[in-house]
Amino acid sequence: MKIAIIGAGNMGGATARGLATGTVFKAAEITVSEPNKETLAKIKADVPEINIMTDNLAAVADADVVVTAVKPWLVQPVIEGIRPTLAKRRPLIISIAAGIKFADLNGFLADDTFQLVSVIPNTAIAIKQSPTLIAFNDKVSDENKALVKKMFDELGSAIIIDEKQMAAGTAVTSCGIAYAFEYIKAAMQAAIELGFYPHVAKAMIDQTVLGAVELLEHNGTYPDTEIYKVCTPGGITIKGLNEMTKEGFDHAVIAGLMKAAGK
Ligand SMILES: NC(=O)c1ccc[n+]([C@@H]2O[C@H](COP(=O)([O-])OP(=O)(O)OC[C@H]3O[C@@H](n4cnc5c(N)ncnc54)[C@H](OP(=O)(O)O)[C@@H]3O)[C@@H](O)[C@H]2O)c1
Structure with missing residues (x-):
């Protein structure tokens, strides 16, 4: 053929x-x-x-x-x-x-x-x-x-x-691959401000994202399940997550995808 x-x-x-x-x-x-x-x-x-x-x-x-x-x-x-x-x-x-x-x-x-x-x-x-x-x-x-x-x-x-x-x-x-890169870019900016060299920040975040996707695939779970596993009651992860929600992270992602889809 x-x-x-x-x-x-x-x-x-x-x-x-x-x-x-x-x-x-x-x-x-x-x-x-x-x-x-x-x-x-x-x-x-x-x-x-x-x-x-x-x-x-x-x-x-x-x-x-x-x-x-x-x-x-x-x-x-x-x-x-x-x-x-x-x-x-x-x-x-x-x-x-x-x-x-x-x-x-x-x-x-x-x-x-x-x-x-x-x-x-x-x-x-x-x-x-x-x-x-x-x-x-x-x-x-x-x-x-x-x-x-x-x-x-x-x-x-x-x-x-x-x-x-x-x-x-x-x-x-x-379009979504660009939005995934945008998350990685924003996380790098934070990591650099927190004191890491860009190449170290990138290595940390690349593997974090890769590991997150592999975990979802391996466990056959939705993100919520994996998120709550990481959130100790009153701990730092939930504080960071709630701050991201307050700052409009979820809304920005949803609105961006809708816009790209012409909605
Ligand atoms: N890039 C993406 O992320 C993406 C994702 C999904 C779908 N697409 C779709 O995929 C299609 C191709 O996108 P692309 O990013 O691969 O574009 P591209 O990199 O510009 O590739 C198109 C190729 O076609 C060649 N070409 C131009 N006229 C031609 C002709 N008459 N006969 C044969 N080949 C010709 C171009 O040569 P020259 O450079 O010499 O003009 C170029 O190498 C687009 O319709 C796009 O909507 C792209």
């Missing part, structure tokens, strides 16, 4: 590199197409077996799966440019583009019978740790649903949702 990835930037490049070391496609079955020859050369240097080209039409010529990973405003011209070949080969089409809906893709394809998948990873796809949101249109076969789930499980964790939940999910995961 062959896959063509059009656009080799943050998302497309990481997808190609990640899939090349996975089990779904052999590296030699992956073709990446992109106008920037330097970007292509870097991919080739990382994974010599991957096929690289600057011609999108040639890239999709024998593809069973086509991934478009270009900026949202380029999806239409890119799809229109490869449309004759898509019409002949009928590959599974995976779109990685914020805000592009199945109705848009059907319009660009001038055909509403393609199997379409909408995918939103976050930047942690570069280290195979992305929560990847996936929506299928009603044409996708069960076999292809399983294939796509496996592809993105190997690049982190595939999360299947409805197309109508994509904007909300994008706020939580794709």
